Amino acid sequence: MSEVLNANSKNNSNQITSKVTFASLLVALGIIYGDIGTSPLYTFKAIIGTKEISEMLVLGGVSCVFWTLVLQTTVKYVWLTLKADNQGEGGIFSLYSLVRRFGKRLVIPTMIGAAALLADGMITPAISVTSAIEGLERIKGFEHIPVVPIVILVISLVFFVQRFGSHCVGKAFGPIMTIWFLLLMIMGILQIIEAPSVIQSLNPYYAYQLLTYYPNGFWILGAVFLCTTGAEALYSDLGHCGKNNIRITWGFVKLCLVINYLGQAAWLLNDAGAFLNERNPFFEMMPQWFLLAGITIATLAAIVAAQALISGSYTLINEAMNLNFWQRVGVKQPSDTKGQIYIPSVNAILWIGCILIILYFQDSSHMEAAYGLAITLAMITTTILLSYFLLFKLYWNKFLVGIFLTIFLMIEISFFIANVVKFKEGGYITVIAGGLFFFVMYSSYFARKINNSYTKFEDLGKFSKMIVALSNDQDIPKYATHLIYLTKADRREQIEDRIIKSIFDKKPKRADVYWFFHINRTNNPYTLDYEVSELVDDKVIKVVLNIGFKIQPKTELYFEKVIEDLIKNEELNQHLKNNASSKYNPTIDFKFIILQAYLSVDNVFSLNESVVLKSYFFLKQFAQKDQEAFGLDRNNVITEYVPLIYQPAKTFNLQRKK
Template sequence: MSSLVSTESAPAMNAARKVSTGLVVAAVGVVLGDIGTSPLYAFKEIFIGGYGVTVSPDSIRGVLSLLLWSMIWVVSVKYVMLVTRADNQGEGGVLSLMALARRYVKPGTRRRGLLVTLGLLGAALLYGDSMITPAVSVLSSIEGLELAYPHLDDKVVPISVVIILGLFTLQRFGTERIGKLFGPVMLLWFLTLGVLGLINILKAPAVLEAVNPWWALTFFHHNPGVGITVFSAVTLVLTGAEALYADLGHFGRPAIIRAWTWVAMPALILNYFGQGALLTINGDALRNPFFLMAPDWLLLPLVILASMATVIASQAVITAAFSLTQQAVRLGYLPRLRIRHTSNHAMSQIYMPAVNWTVMVGVLLLITLFQSSARLAAAYGVAVTGTMVITSCLMVLIVLKHWRWPIWCGLPLVLAFLVVDVALFYANLTKFFHGGAVPVVIAIVVFITMDTWRRGRMRLERAQQDGEPSMDELIHALKQHPPARIKGCAIYLCGRFNGTPSALRQNLEFNKVLHEQVLLLTVITDEVPHVPADRRCEARYLGSGVSRLVLHFGFMECTDVPLALKECHSCVAGIDPDKASWFVGREVPLCQNGILHWQQWLFQLMFRNARSPARAFNLPSGRVVEIGGQVML
C-alpha cells in the first residue's frame, strides 16, 4: 500500500515543483515590481529629504540597520508570514480581507459598518498608490539620464510623460503577451541590484555591521533632531508590501514567499548596503547613489533597464487598480463599469477603460506638478501606510475569530504590527502640506464616491420595497384573475431574491399579458472570490407558471448570466436563454430630503452613467426589453 502511494504521489510532487518554479518567476515579474524599484529613490531620500540626517559612517550604518529591520518586520514577518495566510478562498487584498472579516460581525451593527468603512477607505488609499507609483518610479528612472547627459535635464518630465502615455495606451491589449517578459526582465533587474550592491560592499565591508539592530537603536541618539519623521522616508523601502497580499490569488502564497525570500529580499538588502558603502567612500555620490554605483560604461544600459523595471512596477499597480475596481463593483460599492477580458485563459486579466484613463490623467498631473521623484516621494507614504494600518485592524478579527488563536498570543502580535504601522502613518502625516495631501485627497474622493453609491443603492432598494406586493400576493392574483398568456419564456431580472420585479408588475398593469413560462432571476454576488459549480443556482417553483431562480457569483468572477443558465441544466431544464425574452427594470431615482444636495447629484450622475444590466450580465442582444419607472428616494 505504501509503495502505491509513493508511486502516485511522486509525479504530483514533481509537477507541483515545476509549477512553483514558473510561478516564482511570474511573481517576481508582477508582484515585486513596486518594492523592487524602491532603491532608485528610497535610500537617498533619507539624507536629502530635509530630515537633518548627516552623511557620516555612523549615520549610514544606522540608516541601513533601520531599513533592514523595518523590511524584515513589516514585509517578511507581517505580510509574508502572517497576512498572506488570511486568504479568502485564495484571493487577497483589502476588500477580500474585509469580506472575510465581515463573516464574524452581525449585520446591521456598528461594528459591521466600521468594517465596511475601513475596507472602503483602504481601497480608496490603494487608488492613490496606483497613481503615485507610476509617477515616482518612471521619474526616478529617467532622472538617471542627467548623470550621463546633463543637457537632458529639462527633458526628464517630457520623456516621462511619453512613457506614461505609451504605458496606458497599451493597456487595452492586455498583459498576456508582454507579461511573459516581466519575469525575466525583473530577474535581470534583481540580479543587477544584487551584483552592484555586492561590488560596492566589497569596497567598504564595514557597512555590514549595520546587520546588528543596535545601530538602528543608536541612530536616533546620534541624530536627536530626526525623531519619528524619518519613518516617512523609511516607508519608501516598504512600498509594494500590500501587492504581496493583493496579488495572492494570481500566484499563490508559496510562489510569493519564495519570490520574496530567494530573489527580492537578498537583492534589495545587497543594493541598499551597496549604496551605503558608496556613500561611506564618496559623500558626493548622494545626488544619485543608485546610478553612481555603476561604472560609466554601464550607466546608459542601467537607465534603460531601470526604465523597463519601473514600467513593469507601474503595470503591477495599474492591474491591481483594475482588479480592485472589479471587486468593488461586484460587492456593490461602485456602479457597473465596462470590463473587458483580455485573455482567453486567465480571468484575472481584465481591462477597464474608465479606470485606465482616470488613473492616467492622475499620473500625468502628478508628474507635471511635482517635476521630480524627490518632491513626489513626500506624497508616497500616506497611501501605503494608511492601507497598512487598516490591514492590521482587520487582522484582529481574522486572528481571533477566523483562526481562533488564543487572545494572549494573537492580540499582542497584531498590536505590535499596529504600533509600527501607526508610527509610519503618523510620520508621513507630518508631510501633509509638502505633498502628503495628494493621496489623502485622492482617497477622500474615491471613498466619497463608493460610500455615496452604497448609501444611494440602499435607499433605492428600500424605496422599491415600500408598497411592493409580495410574490405570494401576486401569484394569488394571477390565479384569481389570470391574464392572457402567450407562448415562450420570459426572464425577469429581480434585484432581490425575495422581491417582485418592477418590470413584471408594470408589464401586467399596462399590457395585461404574461408568458407561459416566467422566470424571476436574481444575481447575487457572494462575499467569496469564486462560487463552486454545485452552488451556482437555486430554483423554486412558485405556481401559475412562475419560477424563481437565484444565481450566485463570486466577486472575482465574470457575471455571464446566459452562460451560467446553460450550465445549470437541473435548474432551468427546457429553457434556452438565447430564445427567451429578457425583461429588465430601469429605475429613475428622484431624490428628496434625506441626502445632502451634492450626494443627490453625485448618485444620480453615477446611476445615469452606470453600465446597463443587459451589458453587465451579457444578455443576448435584440432580446432585451427595458421597462422604466420613477422611484422617489
C-alpha cells in the same frame, strides 16, 4: 433543486498553481515585486535628502530599512497576511469578504484601504519611471536632457498598450526582474567589499539610535517607509502566483534589496562627501561605462512596477463593482489569459492622474516628499481586517491578536505620523485622489443600502393565482413565452412590489412562464452555481444564481443554460414541445425586464441621505447600463423606469380659487 453551471467553476481558483517550479518562481518575480523591487531607486535618496551625511544617519537609515522589511513585509505580509487565502485569492476585498460577517463597521476601513491603493496606483508608476529616467543625467552629454517629456512618453505607452493586454510583454517580466534583482545584488556586493563595516548596521541598535538621538530622527521614518510601499501588492497578487511561490521568491528578493541598500550605505560613507546634492546613490554606484545599460534595466523594471499597479487597479475595481462598492463600468478581456482584464475608464483615470503628478512635481525628489502618505492608511486598514481574520477564522487567542494589533498599529501609526508632514509637500495630491475614490465607494455602497431599506417586498404566493390567470388569459396579447425579472429578493417566496406592478401594468404582461432571477454574490471568488424553485409548476419559477465576487456575470447565457438543463431533465414539461418563438424560429422566446430606478422629486431627505443618493444617481449617469453590466443582449431586454420615493414630501392643501 440545485445545479452547477460549470462543474469546474468553483475550483477555478485551484487552477492557480500552488506547486513550486522554476517557471512559477519566475512568474512570481515578474508579477509581484515591481513596486517594492524598484524602491532602491529612491528610498535612500529620500532618507538622506539635504541632510549632512554622517555615520549615524547612514547606518541608522539602513538599519531602519532592514527592520522595516523584516517586520512590516516579512512578518506581517509574507507570513501572516498570506494566510488569509480566499480560495487562492488575496487583496483587501478578498480579506473583507472573509471577515465582513464578523463586523458591520469593517466596510469603512475597507473603503479607505481600497481608495488608498487606487491613489497609490497613480503615483507609483510616476515615481518609479521618473527615478529611472533621471539616471540619464549622469551620462556625459545628457546632463540637461528634458526628463519630463520622456517620462510622459514612457508612461503613456504603458497605459496605451493595456487595451491589447499585457500577456505578450508579460512573458518578459520574470526575466527582466530576475536581471534587475541580480543587478541590485552585484552592485551592492561591489560596494560592501570596499566597506564591509556597513553590515553592522543590521543591528537594531543603529535604528534606535537614529530615531532617538538624531535631530528630528523620528521624521526620517517618512522616507524609510518608501522601502515597503509595495508590500500590499504581495497580498493583492496572491491569486496570480500562490503563497508558496511568493514566500520562496521573497527570500531571494529581500536578500537582493538588503545587499543593495547596504551597498548604497557603503558608497555614501566612502565616496559621497558631505552632502548628496540631489545625486542618486543608486546610479552613483554604477561605473560610467555601465550607466546606459543600468538605466535601461532600471527603466524596464520601473515599467514592470507600473504594469503591476495598473493591473492591480483593474482587479480592485472589478471586485469593488461586484461587491457594490463601485458604479458599474465596462470591463473587457483583452486576452484568453485567466484573470486578465482591462477597464477603459480606470485606465483613463490613472493615466490622467499619472501625467498630472509628473507635470506637477517635475522630478522624483518632489514625488518622494508626497509618496507614502496614502499607502500607510491601506496598511493600517489591512491590519484591522487581518486581526478579525486571525481571531474568527484562525481562532487565535484574543491575547495574541491583541499583541499583533498593538505591535503593527504602533509601527504603522508611527509611519503615518511621520508621513503626515508630507501633506503640505504634495501629499495632499494623493489624499485628495484617495478621498475622491473613497467618496465614490461610499456613495455607491450606502446609496444601495438606503435603496434596499426602502424597497418593499411582497409575498409572491399572494399573487400566484393572478399570475396563472393572466398567463392563461387569451384576451391579453402574449408578451413573451418566458418573461424574466432580475430581483434583489434573496428569499424564495418574496419579490419586489414594483415587479408585481410591472406585471399587472395598464397593459399586463402575459407570458407562459414567469422567471424571477436573483444574483447572489458569494464570499468566495469563483463560485458559479444555481438553485431553482418552482413556486407554481411550469408557471412561476425562482432562480438564485450564486456567483463569486471575481466573476463577471453573463446572465443571459446562464438563463439559457438553466432552461436547457430543465428541458433535458423534463422538469419544464409544459414547454418541451413548444418552447420556441414560433414554428418558423427554433430560438427560445424570452424577454428580460430591467426596472431602472430614478430619484423622484417627491422626496425629502436628511442631509446625509441627500448627499449620498444624489451623488449616486449623478455618478450612475456615467456608469455602464444595467443590461451590459449583467451580460444581457439589448435585443432581449426591456427597460422600464420606476420612480423611487423614499420619504414623500409633506401633504399640502391645494384649493381652487373662486
